[in-house]
Amino acid sequence: MLTLATDFGSPYPAAMKGVVLQESDARLVDVAHDFPRQDVRTAAFWLREILPWFPPAVHLVVVDPGVGTDRAAVVVRAGDHALVGPDNGVLLPAARRLADESDGIDCFEIDLGDPASSTFHGRDVFAPAAALVHETGVGRVETREEFTPAADWVDLTFPEPTVADDRATGEVLVVDGFGNAITNVPGDVLAGRYGSTVAVDGEPAPVEPTYAAVDADRRLVTVGSHENVELAVNRGRGEAAFGVGVGDRLTLELS
Amino acid sequence: MLTLATDFGSPYPAAMKGVVLQESDARLVDVAHDFPRQDVRTAAFWLREILPWFPPAVHLVVVDPGVGTDRAAVVVRAGDHALVGPDNGVLLPAARRLADESDGIDCFEIDLGDPASSTFHGRDVFAPAAALVHETGVGRVETREEFTPAADWVDLTFPEPTVADDRATGEVLVVDGFGNAITNVPGDVLAGRYGSTVAVDGEPAPVEPTYAAVDADRRLVTVGSHENVELAVNRGRGEAAFGVGVGDRLTLELS
Amino acid sequence: MLTLATDFGSPYPAAMKGVVLQESDARLVDVAHDFPRQDVRTAAFWLREILPWFPPAVHLVVVDPGVGTDRAAVVVRAGDHALVGPDNGVLLPAARRLADESDGIDCFEIDLGDPASSTFHGRDVFAPAAALVHETGVGRVETREEFTPAADWVDLTFPEPTVADDRATGEVLVVDGFGNAITNVPGDVLAGRYGSTVAVDGEPAPVEPTYAAVDADRRLVTVGSHENVELAVNRGRGEAAFGVGVGDRLTLELS
Structure with missing residues (x-):
């Protein structure tokens, strides 16, 4: 293959x-x-x-x-x-x-x-x-x-997030074709938080297991299939609604 | 496969x-x-x-x-x-x-x-x-x-057209990549009518077997490969020329 | 296959x-x-x-x-x-x-x-x-x-360039997805000229073996993988920078 x-x-x-x-x-x-x-x-x-x-x-x-x-x-x-x-x-x-x-x-x-x-x-x-x-x-x-x-080669790594009990700071790695902004923050930080809210750069957003858990055109924070935190909009574009792009840093307040 | x-x-x-x-x-x-x-x-x-x-x-x-x-x-x-x-x-x-x-x-x-x-x-x-x-x-x-x-499941059907001897009323189901507006009206209603005209929502258009039967950029009504009536433009976009989109209703006068 | x-x-x-x-x-x-x-x-x-x-x-x-x-x-x-x-x-x-x-x-x-x-x-x-x-x-x-x-069939040929010692006149055949303008001028006319300049319709441009031989967003003339002369921009669109499109004629002064 x-x-x-x-x-x-x-x-x-x-x-x-x-x-x-x-x-x-x-x-x-x-x-x-x-x-x-x-x-x-x-x-x-x-x-x-x-x-x-x-x-x-x-x-x-x-x-x-x-x-x-x-x-x-x-x-x-x-x-x-x-x-x-x-x-x-x-x-x-x-x-x-x-x-x-x-x-x-x-x-x-x-x-x-x-x-x-x-x-x-x-x-x-x-x-x-x-x-x-x-x-x-x-x-x-x-x-x-x-x-x-080969004795050596060019490497490439992605930036590591900073994760504490009450906040995580990371960045947007890519935006997919649906407009989901995929971050480098591990999805683990949202464990047990479905149904609650987190603040993304100070603005609260619901934490949900999937897109259709919120109404169409509403924002949510979820764990994407890459097991990272993802900023999304049900049937819409998360990048636009959260105002973020590739390389942008963001902070999640988890309290 | x-x-x-x-x-x-x-x-x-x-x-x-x-x-x-x-x-x-x-x-x-x-x-x-x-x-x-x-x-x-x-x-x-x-x-x-x-x-x-x-x-x-x-x-x-x-x-x-x-x-x-x-x-x-x-x-x-x-x-x-x-x-x-x-x-x-x-x-x-x-x-x-x-x-x-x-x-x-x-x-x-x-x-x-x-x-x-x-x-x-x-x-x-x-x-x-x-x-x-x-x-x-x-x-x-x-x-x-x-x-x-499974005892039951979600169904999906497309709307049925209304077909009479002198008129057919239906709707646009999809627009393809060429801009052809594909309707739910069966192509049979155009049988024997190639070379004549029909009125689409009151505006006459030629009925032809294929796109290049009219000059470039001219409108036509034809039977598409799906065997339904299709609104098209030779080398152009039928949806725009006929001013229709998905879900729009239309009437063909066949007299 | x-x-x-x-x-x-x-x-x-x-x-x-x-x-x-x-x-x-x-x-x-x-x-x-x-x-x-x-x-x-x-x-x-x-x-x-x-x-x-x-x-x-x-x-x-x-x-x-x-x-x-x-x-x-x-x-x-x-x-x-x-x-x-x-x-x-x-x-x-x-x-x-x-x-x-x-x-x-x-x-x-x-x-x-x-x-x-x-x-x-x-x-x-x-x-x-x-x-x-x-x-x-x-x-x-x-x-x-x-x-x-078949006794006969429709043929299609591309225009031939005019090549002399000090100049070549041809046209843009296609523009590829990267924006490279691919001409009908054979790459041979650039043999031995890497590192020098040619004038494209009077404007000088460097002749280089590949895109990254010039800085990002800079123009170059190269021999593309089709073995024809190609007008390009490193990490940009050659068609725009050279102001050419399909079918446009151009002259390369090779002196």
Whole structure:
């Protein structure tokens, strides 16, 4: 199985699929091709949330503002999974979630020789490398001379929230397509609080287990499917109603 | 074969695919993931029009404004097909089209225990249930204790038009991506009328078998691929030119 | 393998997939369903650039402003590939790229009898024809009575640039989703010029091998993955910064 995730929109991912299918009979599954363009951080968040739901697979990821520069191309092995993409950190949060606790991750630098283009490494580097990992086997990456153990690599982490008994301070990591503002505050802080209210930056909002627990167009604070605190509006857009965007800091008063 | 249809946009459907592929080797086919958000009725229309073109399959459908509330989760069996989704009527128009005339439909309530989230049952309830139906076999749903015959369920029907010899009154059911306004008036009312005109709410328009029978940017009334009367513009948007939207009533004078 | 490319958006392509899967076990791969509506020329460009990256396949293409008129439906065989779609030229540039130099292309007219609709030949003509080509085998198209050798067909070519030692004159063929303006001027004219500047319609711009060679929001001229000259902006939209759109002519002064 080989998944694909890019910020390419259409139709460039199809060229990548063609290249993979020249070399491999892998089942292809699209994760997303509409990540915000060149937004490594948002893509890293979604990959961390989505990829762990898959069975063992090779994950081909291209969000690559440095295409054609001297940034490396890497394979990151995490448990039975391998992620293939640019060395800009986009793979790392997902890799940590996918890795066995004890084993950690392995990182390999990719060298396939000079690519055909310097502007479309998705097609000319990452797709053939992912097909090669798939055909070689995730556990045997080091047997191919195209893959060399990497001494270091670019990491990417998300900011940690500050959680106390009566308040939590964090930030909005992403806004999803429904307009839900997903924060880095763990949902645990709302345990036992359904039916009560919290103050978000001083403004009270009901804490509910799901959107339709409040009337249409009303605000709520809930625990999203990512197990983080989420600011939402039933049948509406939480980002707008709470006046927040990606990177904005916020404080929840829990008393 | 397992089809997927949601109003989730991207990337949430990928988590559902991962979950299905953990439990099943089913071939996955996307129907749509851009249904208007939380618009059960529009999704029900499109599923009724699209799913009957498929060979026997399990159809995983999530347009679910009541996620996390006490609305049931259901499997609807219709002929050799099964539809899996929320009990809000979204499955029913398609199920009636898919059902053998004589056998009708069977409905089962799903119980997989407490889901991991109360906001993403597509991932935590419907995807595993659909995989289970696929692996069990559509004809053997009742052999699994997770599926209990349902005594009743939420239905959804579309309004019926009024058709007389010289006039038909109906409404716009949906507007497609090209801007074609698809009505509930059966195309039969236009039989033998190609090349003539009808009045739509008093304004005459040509009746033609296809868009390019009129010049670019000109209005026409035709029979769409759904076999209903459609208001269109060649290379343009019929909804705008006829000034109609979803739910608007209209009268065709056929004399 | 069977690829699909349309300007249908969603959900109409799913009906085509259902029809194909009724008749064939082909692996399905989406190329694009968001080609600009009824823009035969842009679709033809992208198919020419994308399809040659695929292993041998049947390519089902529907960008068809003349649906339901007397335009023919055709199969174009090119090497080990077959393209199925309307006879409006959309298939030809890709077919020429896919064809063996020596063998050229073969064109067959499709006759499946009267289609169920006159407005959705993607579902009622091209999908069943493509499934039939797939099941018959690309090399055996002429063995089926549904396919008759065509005496002629509609062609489509792109304008040729004028290239001299010190200047090249061409036009913008398409603008991609990133905003890169892709011209018909061959990238060869920039050979050896990375790090220098060219004048685009009199305005100097740096020539660089890739986007990130200039600062964010700065213009550059590069050779795109299609091996043509491309007007771009690092992390921005080249079309806007250069003030060009599809069909606009431009001159590069190379001195």
